[in-house]
Ligand SMILES: Nc1ncnc2c1ncn2[C@@H]1O[C@H](COP(=O)(O)OP(=O)(O)OP(=O)(O)O)[C@@H](O)[C@H]1O
């Protein structure tokens with residue numbers, strides 16, 4: 285889009301009581317000092333924004349003469365038509381006109397804002413305006429249309445292991461998220477790795493301290509022999525104890541049967557001496573023969589019963605005594621003592637063998653701890669590798685972006701990033717240099733040339749061609765003509781104001 289100024293009219297604007305300026309592709313404003321050259325440029329920014337050339341609020345009401353009002357109008361051409369804008373100050377109040385129609389401030393501002401962005405227009409119109417902006421705004425304006433290089437483009441420039449790794453990771457997460465993830469991973473794993481190392485160390489020390497002195501094989505051989513001996517003795521003593529126990533039980537049972545037998549014997553004697561009752565127990569009459577026989581038979585029957593009971597006890601006792609005769613009491617105290625002394629040898633060997641088991645368990649723990657340590661270190665290194673790759677990616681991305689931006693300029697060099705000393709990271713900045721010198725260090729004419737180069741880049745980038753006002757142009761012997769209409773003011777000694785349009 286191209287903006288062209290046709291005609292500017294000033295009434296009571298600063299020292300100008302009544303002035304008409306017709307613009308051409310090249311407009312020269314020639315006059316001696318203090319004849320109102322800069323005021324012509326200011327009238328344009330005042331009309332559009334109520335400010336001077338660098339964007340500060342401006343009151344151009346005349347102070348050297350009486351005037352009813354101050355009025356600026358600008359007739360301009362935009363691609364699809366013409367526009368006549370006007371701003372008037374009456375009794376300290378601003379009035380606005382769009383195509384001669386009195387308008388509200390907001391409508392007027394909207395009409396201007398629709399034409400072009402304020403900072404962009406002022407940067408194009410006044411070559412020194414851009415440098416009055418905050419560096420972040422400057423950077424944003426320059427980068428607005430230079431798209432950051434695509435990931436693919438950056439990855440191509442990285443070493444293969446890095447680009448392969450990042451290419452896979454960025455499918456799932458953004459680089460920013462990856463950076464967050466692996467930063468937190470790294471912090472976590474740094475701690476975990478230290479803990480894992482110390483655990484391995486402790487376990488290794490324990491292992492060293494618990495190293496068995498006697499080999500397991502010889503312990504097992506010795507144990508086997510001793511256990512065999514002890515078991516053999518135990519088999520003998522067990523058997524002997526069984527026999528001894530039987531003997532004891534037989535003695536007890538025989539004793540019992542002897543008492544039983546003597547008791548039966550006593551009963552028998554009593555029964556045998558029992559007189560035959562020859563009188564009836566009820567009527568006390570002498571019993572008849574038959575009855576006496578019956579009593580005797582009954583007695584005899586009882587005697588037989590006792591006898592047979594006696595015989596049974598005697599027989600049982602005899603059987604037991606026969607068995608007792610076959611058994612011999614064995615004295616096992618010596619064997620028991622031997623078994624005990626064997627057990628005394630066995631216990632420490634078993635303890636030594638258990639130490640072997642514990643050692644083996646510790647060995648397994650050491651192996652597990654070493655594996656864990658290795659795994660932790662691998663994850664930690666992986667995170668470090670990714671973080672480094674991201675850092676390199678960012679650096680390369682910045683480098684490519686800087687190159688893209690740099691390619692826009694002929695004489696200026698633009699610094700978009702600076703290195704943070706402590707971390708080595710890139711942080712955004714915006715510094716314009718010419719011949720290795722920062723803008724602020726440049727002379728007036730150098731600053732103007734720098735400003736003209738910047739405004740042309742902005743003009744191209746934004747596809748907006750707008751007029752450019754170069755004030756005090758006599759101080760610059762030569763400069764590249766900017767695109768758009770050029771308005772220059774030059775001091776010419778002893779000259780009244782003259783505007784020459786070509
Ligand atoms: N509000 C005002 N009312 C009346 N005169 C003013 C007002 N403001 C500034 N002036 C005067 O207007 C005159 C023109 O100023 P201007 O800055 O436009 O001159 P110039 O031609 O650019 O001068 P130089 O060559 O020094 O840059 C100066 O004498 C200035 O003091």
Ligand SMILES: [Mg+2]
Nearest residue numbers: 321322323755
């Ligand atoms: Mg001036």
